[in-house]
Amino acid sequence: DAGVIQSPRHEVTEMGQEVTLRCKPISGHDYLFWYRQTMMRGLELLIYFNNNVPIDDSGMPEDRFSAKMPNASFSTLKIQPSEPRDSAVYFCASSLGTGDPSRGYTFGSGTRLTVV
């Protein structure tokens, strides 16, 4: 298995532009999570899905952020319009909701977003 795949790895965009981050979870995993990591706020959960359904979006900072999971193998996180304070590393992770928890959560390589 190739693991959790995120694209792009790096994104530089101008303030006000729309940004779309993509994630392909591990096949068979039924939970998908979006995290944001900054020096100031650490690793914070933005939203997570179970069987493609959003379960908890309380971490989404504001209406400029939206996330979708149209099928079990794909999710997007969109920021529109982007602002410099959105600059961060965004991680996607997936996990298996049942079975042995020691299999652990698996993170993607992350997308480093810079908004100028």
Add this chain to the structure above:
Amino acid sequence: GENVEQHPSTLSVQEGDSAVIKCTYSDSASNYFPWYKQELGKRPQLIIDIRSNVGEKKDQRIAVTLNKTAKHFSLHITETQPEDSAVYFCAPVKAAGNKLTFGGGTRVLVKP
């Protein structure tokens, strides 16, 4: 929601010495306790975990101990090596597959 705190926030040790990081959580329903290691510019990776029915687990130079009564668990690294330098996160969970709530992280520096 879960309140998770890690101590210390930074830890500098001499190569060969031991390092201990403590994680305190608030939700007594938490039953799965992983530790993640994140090297600079890389993703967090699971290094060890423990379930609530076990008090201690060891894997070579790393171990995790759990005190459910006091609601804390600790990461122990023995015979530290330069490659142990990284940021370590605890993330207690209520059920398999449920969301992780990360502690603030502990930056460990192993000096050769």
